[in-house]
Amino acid sequence: MRRARVERTRSGMDNRRMRRLHQAIGSGRAPGGMAALVVLAGLAFAPGRAGAAPRLTARAALVMDAASGETIWARNADDPLPPASTTKILTAILALESGRLDERFAVSEFAADTAPSKINLRPGQRMQLRDLVYAVLLNSANDAAEVVAEGLAGSPAAFAARMNEKARAIGATHAHFTN
Template identity: 45%
Template sequence: MHLKSQYASRSREGWRRFTGAGFLAAAIALSFAVIALTPSSAQARYASIVIDAESGKVLHARNADTRNYPASLTKIMTLYLLFDALDRGRVTLGTPFKVSRRASGQAPSKLGLKVGQTIRVRDAILALVTKSANDVATVVAENLATTEIEFAIRMTDKARELGMNRTSFRNASGLPNRRQRSTARDMATLAVAIQRDFPQY
């Protein structure tokens, strides 16, 4: 059965709110999630970078190349690959993604999807952006690739293609994994790329 939730019932309104410039605000919201989700094992050193998205000029940087745990910023790459699939016609906004037992069992923050449910791509995007839903991230990964591990390999490959040379992904959600690492500079590169390559979203 299809997901029946606030995301489904208000998807049209929500979609208008989170297109174009709205995505930047959503990305900023995801960045604040790092504070809440970073595990104690992650490096505590503060890292930041501010760039001019038009020119690429770095306006501020502190420990910008230090590798740290990216937490929910990971979902920006998950969204990038989902937008790419949409752009290539592999899926549409109405394509239903099936929920596996593994996806349903992901730790919070989550939407609370049940095994066997489906969620449309449009609603999956909204759930990732507004809820930072870990279960939805896994659903996206498993429906675009054979497994989440395979999807993470694609994420890392895309990172290299974009010039994110100090980034390695191991899952689609950003849940703790010691081998999942990135830098502030790499994440800034991704933020610019997703807005440049998919302005329609």
């Protein structure tokens, strides 16, 4: 005969006992049940002891209280690091703020050859800015980001200058973009 597997909660109480307790409290058969439930809930959500720093493999990290802006924990938070695809977020912001989403931009030879992440744009192909933004954000497409930069600012260098200006305006004072 097979025995039913008893699943346990994190506190070690098996689920059948938890269901019976829940039914007793809900039916009013457990005197003081609601008070006990409130006390148990309070204990479950009580702040614990501050533990050791979290185990991370990242070179840098920051935990911030969103309401106050207070830094709760940091590791190498001010170290300069490669921005990776955060540049694409700023590219998308500038594209959206341009108000030119329906405008079509031509793909240059340089943009078409941009690697490694790409959607395989062809030189001379024309795409709406809105579609380029989707490609930048959803496919992390460097070739599309290059077309956005050329289309909005004339050159990658001029677009990088706009990115730096925008970064400072939104408080990213330690950011510096180049191409």
